[in-house]
Amino acid sequence: MIDRRGVITALAASATFPLATRSVFAQAAMSRMTAYSFSFQGLKGGDIRLADFAGKPLLVVNTASLCGFTPQYAGLQELWTQYRERGLTVIGVPSNDFGAQEPGGAGDITHTAEQTYHVSFPITAKTSVKGPNAHPFYKWAAAERPADLPSWNFHKYLVGRDGHIADAFSSRVEPTDTRVVTAIARALTV
Incomplete structure (x- = not known):
């Protein structure tokens, strides 16, 4: 703590x-501090308190509905389905920071994530992930891993059981890439 x-x-x-x-x-x-110190507003209301997942790995991904990487939602859902019983939580963080590719509101984001890609993992309300208005989690992540800042949509932070960033993956790395799966497997066994 x-x-x-x-x-x-x-x-x-x-x-x-x-x-x-x-x-x-x-x-x-x-x-x-650890990742478990932060909360996000949920897309459908309420809070997503990372403390509720303390001691478990998290994959936190900034998302966007109109991005060329948006099909990665399917791979994120695959990870969630495969590893959630073992303790992994995937959290989508919609952001309009890169290319204004998340211009819509909660209904638009829900439609893309749930109806188009059948996502069932937690999704936050639209949030800034870079700059002075970045969510506190992303400011903390920048202090933890200054060389691994999100430079586009679908940047992935893997938080280990200790609450610190275990690994980071750029937008170009698919969620089901061997590097991501290996890092998740390692985080689940530590």
Whole structure:
């Protein structure tokens, strides 16, 4: 779990240091957090609390309905179907950040995911995944893996049982690619 006192102490101490030093403290505090510290608003209401999946691997994927990679929903559903009984949760995070390829609302996203691709894994409300307005999970992921930032739709973060990013896969890597399946199998056995 999060060492809240440590985070608060680091942030409080950082107020007495120059701005450059403060960012080091903020990054250190952020790195002690885990993915299980975050929640997303659900596409159909309510919250998707990652704490509800603590100790289990997560595959968090930023999605878009009008992207050339949108057929990857089928592969994500295949992973969800194959591995959910063993503990994997797949979470789709619709985002309009890349090429404005998620312009619609919840109904449009639901239609694409559920009716076109028969997705049954959790999907969040439309969320920003890059820049200053990025969801806190994505800001945390950027601190965890600065070389593995989403550069397009269908970027995949695999979160291990420890709550930290175990691996990341670009949009070009299909969900059912051997590299992804191997990483998931490893995360499930650790």
